[in-house]
Each structure stands twice: as structure tokens, then as C-alpha cells.
Amino acid sequence: MPIAEDPEPRPSEGREPGGSDPSEAGGKDPFADLVLDEDFIKSASVKEQSGRTRMLAARWRHTPPVDPGGRRSVNDGPEKAKRRFGRKPKLQVVDPWGNPRPPRRRRLEWRAPLFVVLTVAVLLASLNIDGLRTWYADHIGGNGSSAAPTPVPTVAPETAKPTTAAPKVDEKQPTVGHPWAGSPAEGWPNGAEAFVLPEAKATGVFSADQVAAQLQLVKDYLTAANLDPKVIAGGRPDAALAMLDRDERDRATAALANPSKDTDATSWFSRFDPREAIPVGDVVKVQGRISYEGDGDKGVLVHTDFSFVYPLRPGPEAGKRAGSPAPSAGAPQPTKPASPQGGGTAKPVGLVVPVDDVSGDTWTTRTVVRRVENFRFYDPGRYPANPKKLVIADGTTSDSANSACDVYDGYYHPQFDQFAPALPDSPDVRPTGPETDPYDRSKDLSAEPGGCGSVSRY
Structure with a gap:
């Protein structure tokens, strides 16, 4: 089939050497000598994007990406910290991958002084093994066991006469660190806390306010005479003497100045010879009650019945009474020295160690004093008595446990276990009186003195 030919021949495209210039500029084609090699590609100012880049760009035009946060790069620079509470902001340091670096730990410069203190403490403890053992016995337990001792239940002040004796407790040797060990008085009230006054009511010629003042006067006297x-410690009871009526004060003053078997100051006041016995602390355990009634003559009669337990340690001359006479029933003593508890850590020291430098495991003792006292307030309209002073009425008596027998010098003289000799079997030395329990307050206190006896506990 014949092909129609162009009416005019095609112009030369200038590709052949020496061809014609289509721009009719009369020059050579600028791309004639262009070579697309590696150097041409590297020197290109515009580069074609990759397929993934074009794909992500098309997607992000409709759904922009969301920054999850938490990651940073080195191009972001350090994060600008916020200032809080006026403090200098801390800059967060990141690693080359943009992850935050943990802060460097400060040097533990306190370790060196701590090691020095511990070294000194260990050295001092090694130089004082006995003191360390004493501290351990006082704070943790002398028997090497961490078990706490059985606590003695707290006992409230009496409101009526008890029907039984105080319950038994574990027998333990009392020490300076534990003066109430082995005593039921450990749970008793401290000092004047036991003096609970009954409700005051009008009695006889006295109004309720006057009766309340009389009861308070009795309480103050008991405190001054037994707890000061x-x-x-052996001082003169001036405060207690000032509360007594003139006749009573004269009799008490005479007993202090010239003590004897019939007029002994211990029947009035609780005093110990400081050369033999020194109180351990200021706490005295007390149990008892106060009551009152009309005296039948328009006056008031106040009844008191209290037991006082005094913890004592040896004085500088405590050992001199090791061979003193046996105790009496009116002043009973322990039948035998108590056995020390806790593996023998308690030391029977007295004169071996100065009394002003005794340790917490020095053996101590206790003296129990029971006083039954009656105070009478006469009708001032019928009797020349001062209603603001105390008059001792009939039925007043006292008893003491753990005080030397047949010693009447105005002081109690307790026996310490570390100085108590073994009692021989001679009938002249053995106790002749019955054994008594000074903690049995269910029994009435006898006004008749008995022979030399012993106590079941103290």
C-alpha cells in the first residue's frame, strides 16, 4: 500500500555532526556534549524522593502523624527545665540517641565519719566488757533471752478491804536497775496516787467543805510523813510535824529526839539511816484506802490503812549489820537470801563498789511498812481543839517487814542479801515468831508485837 510522503522534507534535528540548528540561532546544541555519568548525578541540585517518602507524604497530607513523646534526639538540644519553688532548674542530660541519662550518684562522703564512730564504739566496748554485759542485762535480759519479763498487772487503789492477799509473782533478785523485781507492789500506784479521797459530806457540826478540807489535811500528812x-533518807519531818496538834507534835518531837522501845519515831514516820540504806529513786509503791465517819460526839473520825514499799540499796556501812540480831515479827525479815535470776549476772556488791558509783545490777532490797492510823477532828464548840490540826486517835498502829529486830533509834534497818549470813540451827538465833506475808492486806494489823519472825516475801 503506498504511503503518502510529506509534502516537505523534515528539517534536520541537529543531531548529526554539522546538522542545522533548529533554533536558527546559528549556535551549537547545548546538550550535544552532555554525559549522564556518576559525577553528573552527584552534582545535581534537585534529587528525586524515594518511593517510601512519597508514600508517607501522601498519607500525612490526610492524616498528620502524632508525636508519642518521651524520645528526644541530639538535634533537639537540651530540654528546658522548669523552675519550681524558686529553685535553680536542673537540665536533663540525654545520650546521643536522645534517651535521658540517669543523674550521677553523689559521693557518699558520710561513710568515712560513720566508720570512725563505729570503730571507736567497738574499741570502747572491748575495753569495758563488764559494762557492756551490765547494759545487756538491764535492757535485754540477764538470762540471755530476748523474751520480755511477765508484766505485773496494774492494781487500782483500794475502795474496800480486800478478801485475799496480793497474788504471787516470779521470785527475782531486785537490783538498782529493777528494784521492783519479784514484788507484787510493782503494779501498785506510785506514791500519793494511792491517796484517793472519798466524797465529802456534811458530818456532825462540820459542813461538806470542812470535811473535804480535813480529808485533804490527812492526805498531806500521809505524804509528808511517808513519801517525802x-x-x-533520814531527814527531820518538819512539814509533817507542823500539821499535828500541839500535844501530838510534842510527843512526835520527843520520839525523834529520844527514841526508845515505847516511843520510837518509826511508829510515826518512815526513815532510814543513810549509812546503811539509801533509797533507789523517788518512787514508793503505795496501796490502801481512806474512809471517814462521825465520831459520835458531833466530830469526824478519819480512818487510813496503807502499805508503803520502799526500794533500797546498800549504804557505806550496810555490811556492819551482817551479824545483827534476828528480825522480829513486828519487823520481819526474809527467811533466806533470794536466789539471783538471769544466769548470775547480778553482782552481790556493796562495800566492794563505792555506794555513790553502783551499777544497775547491784543487789537491792525492799522494806514494807503498813500503817493503820485514825485521825479525830473534835467539835470546836465543845473541845479546845484546833479543827485545822491533826489529832491521833485510838487504834493507830504500824508494822514493818525487813527491818532489824530490837533496834530502836528512830530508823528502819533493812537486811541486804549480799550481807546476810547463813542462819545457824541454834534455837537462840532462829526466828521464834510466825512467818507473815507483808502483802496480805486482808488481815487486820495486830496492835500486839510478836516475837522475832520471818516473812514469806518482801
Whole structure:
């Protein structure tokens, strides 16, 4: 089939050497010598994007990406920290991958002083093994066991006469660190806390306010005569004497000045000779009750019945009474020295160690004093008595446990286990009186003195 030819021949495209210039500029084609090699590609100013880049760009035009946060790069620079509470902001350091670096730990510069202190403490402890053993016995337990001792239940002040004796407790040797060990008085009230006054009511010629003042006067007297630390340590009971009526004060003053078997100051006041016995602390355990009634003559009669337990340690001359006479029933003593508890850590020291430098495991003792006292307030309209002073009425008596027998010098003289000799079997030395329990308050206190006896506990 014939092909129609162009009416005019095609112009030369200038590709052949020496061909014509289609631009009719009369010049050579600028792309004639162009070579598409590696250098041409590297020097290109515009580069074609990759397929993944074009795909992501098309997607992000409709759904922009969301920054999850938490990651940073080195191009972001350090994060600008916020200032809080006026403190200098801390800059967060990141690694080359943009992850935050943990802060460097400060040097533990406190370790060196701590090691020095511990070294010194260990050295001092090694130089004082006995003191360390004493501290361990006082704070943890002398028997090497961490088990706490059985606590003695707290006992409230009496409101009526008890029907039974105080319950038994574990027998333990009392020490300076534990002066109430082995005593039921450990749970008793401290000092004047036991003096609970009954409700005051009008009685006889006295109004309720006057009766309340009389009861308070009795309480103050009991405190001054039995709980004043200076009086207990052997001082003169001036405060208690000032509360007595003139005749009573004269009799008490005579007993202090010239004590004898019939007029002994211990029947009035609780005092110990400081050369033999020194109180351990200021706490005295007390149990008892106060009551009152009309005296039948328009006056008031106040009844008191209290037991006082005094913890004591040896004085500088405590060992001199090791061979003193046996105790009496009116002043009973322990039948035998108590066995030390806790593996023998308690030391029977007295004169071996200065009394002003005794340790917590020094053996101590206790003296139990029971006083039954009656105070009478006469009708001032019928009797020349001062209603603001105390008059001792009939039925007043006292008893003491753990005090030397047949010693009447105005002081109690307790026996310490570390100085108590073994009692021989001679009938002249053995106790002749019955054994008594000073903690049995269910029994009435006898006004008749008995022979030399012993106590079941103290």
C-alpha cells in the first residue's frame, strides 16, 4: 500500500555532526556534549524522593502523624527545665540517641565519719566488757533471752478491804536497775496516787467543805510523813510535824529526839539511816484506802490503812549489820537470801563498789511498812481543839517487814542479801515468831508485837 510522503522534507534535528540548528540561532546544541555519568548525578541540585517518602507524604497530607513523646534526639538540644519553688532548674542530660541519662550518684562522703564512730564504739566496748554485759542485762535480759519479763498487772487503789492477799509473782533478785523485781507492789500506784479521797459530806457540826478540807489535811500528812524523799533518807519531818496538834507534835518531837522501845519515831514516820540504806529513786509503791465517819460526839473520825514499799540499796556501812540480831515479827525479815535470776549476772556488791558509783545490777532490797492510823477532828464548840490540826486517835498502829529486830533509834534497818549470813540451827538465833506475808492486806494489823519472825516475801 503506498504511503503518502510529506509534502516537505523534515528539517534536520541537529543531531548529526554539522546538522542545522533548529533554533536558527546559528549556535551549537547545548546538550550535544552532555554525559549522564556518576559525577553528573552527584552534582545535581534537585534529587528525586524515594518511593517510601512519597508514600508517607501522601498519607500525612490526610492524616498528620502524632508525636508519642518521651524520645528526644541530639538535634533537639537540651530540654528546658522548669523552675519550681524558686529553685535553680536542673537540665536533663540525654545520650546521643536522645534517651535521658540517669543523674550521677553523689559521693557518699558520710561513710568515712560513720566508720570512725563505729570503730571507736567497738574499741570502747572491748575495753569495758563488764559494762557492756551490765547494759545487756538491764535492757535485754540477764538470762540471755530476748523474751520480755511477765508484766505485773496494774492494781487500782483500794475502795474496800480486800478478801485475799496480793497474788504471787516470779521470785527475782531486785537490783538498782529493777528494784521492783519479784514484788507484787510493782503494779501498785506510785506514791500519793494511792491517796484517793472519798466524797465529802456534811458530818456532825462540820459542813461538806470542812470535811473535804480535813480529808485533804490527812492526805498531806500521809505524804509528808511517808513519801517525802528527805524524810525517807533520814531527814527531820518538819512539814509533817507542823500539821499535828500541839500535844501530838510534842510527843512526835520527843520520839525523834529520844527514841526508845515505847516511843520510837518509826511508829510515826518512815526513815532510814543513810549509812546503811539509801533509797533507789523517788518512787514508793503505795496501796490502801481512806474512809471517814462521825465520831459520835458531833466530830469526824478519819480512818487510813496503807502499805508503803520502799526500794533500797546498800549504804557505806550496810555490811556492819551482817551479824545483827534476828528480825522480829513486828519487823520481819526474809527467811533466806533470794536466789539471783538471769544466769548470775547480778553482782552481790556493796562495800566492794563505792555506794555513790553502783551499777544497775547491784543487789537491792525492799522494806514494807503498813500503817493503820485514825485521825479525830473534835467539835470546836465543845473541845479546845484546833479543827485545822491533826489529832491521833485510838487504834493507830504500824508494822514493818525487813527491818532489824530490837533496834530502836528512830530508823528502819533493812537486811541486804549480799550481807546476810547463813542462819545457824541454834534455837537462840532462829526466828521464834510466825512467818507473815507483808502483802496480805486482808488481815487486820495486830496492835500486839510478836516475837522475832520471818516473812514469806518482801
